[in-house]
Amino acid sequence: MDRLAVHDDFDRVAAAFRVLLDGATDDELRRRSSGTRWSNRQLLFHMLLVFLIMRALLALARIVAWLPDWFGRGWAKLLNAATKPFDAVNFVGSWVGGGVMPRKAMVVLCDHTVAAMHRRLDHESESGLAKGMPYPTRWDPFFREFMTVADLYRLPVQHFDFHRDQLSLS
Template sequence: MGHKTSEQQPVDRAAIAAELERARSVLHELLDGASAADLARRSSGTRWTNEQLLFHMVFGYMVVRRLLLLIRMFSQLPEGASRRFAHVLDAATPVFDEVNYRGSALAAVVYNRHRMGRHFDRVIASLQRSLARQTDADLQRNMSFPVRWDPFFTETMTVEQVFRYPGKHFDFHRQQLTLN
């Protein structure tokens, strides 16, 4: 129970906090520099418009809060529980992909260019507070993840890795934006 990695490395909390702040700053730069036409344009390599993709990038941070709750829960259960859960989620990947696409497309209507930045500020502030509350032992808790859901998920991820995940996701999708 209480899955922890055997080798506990010191966690650079300042680097994680700086990465969260970097993403917040970059999102505001992207939103501030984009015209309505830029945001309505299709992104590269996705079915989303730039505005929808920007929301999807924000959503990557929003999901971290839920992942932290799941790790806390599954780290209290026998190790096989999270592995079985991850396998079930992997089997549901086609459904997840469609919900992920449609959910981001629809959510961008609510969290559009006018609301997205303020919402992201609140999400980042929440993650910063959560990071500050984590003990070193908490940051080493882990669980199995559905590796087919995201190229940045690994079979087992620690809380520290989950805090670092959305920055990779953000930077990957930033390359697909077609903003001027």
């Protein structure tokens, strides 16, 4: 894993997030995004949400890595079976969060979360980065059947870049 490249990507995303929120008018943020049922503001919150849940995903990967392989595979199957409820919670959470969180709070939360991700990555050992677990591939197009902790560090940037193209901002 090229840690410097991941750090650079985190900084690029944080800067882009700030520019997108600071540069958009209220009308642009209320406008429907392209290819989603969210407004631009709600989609921006959704893009931030993946960074926010990374702590849980990283902790979960470490825990499941210690358990027998059959447990991780079963867990991924169970989560795949729960895709519809996950999708509903994901949609509503981003809809509500993007609707109520002030844009300045979103920027501050992004900056703090990215700073925490930097610190956490700096403290990862090579063996820790190699640990991983099976993931529910139906939940997100970037989830693979097995993902390492190193893969998880790349996930929020991939997710951000994908959704950035769906924003309908000037």
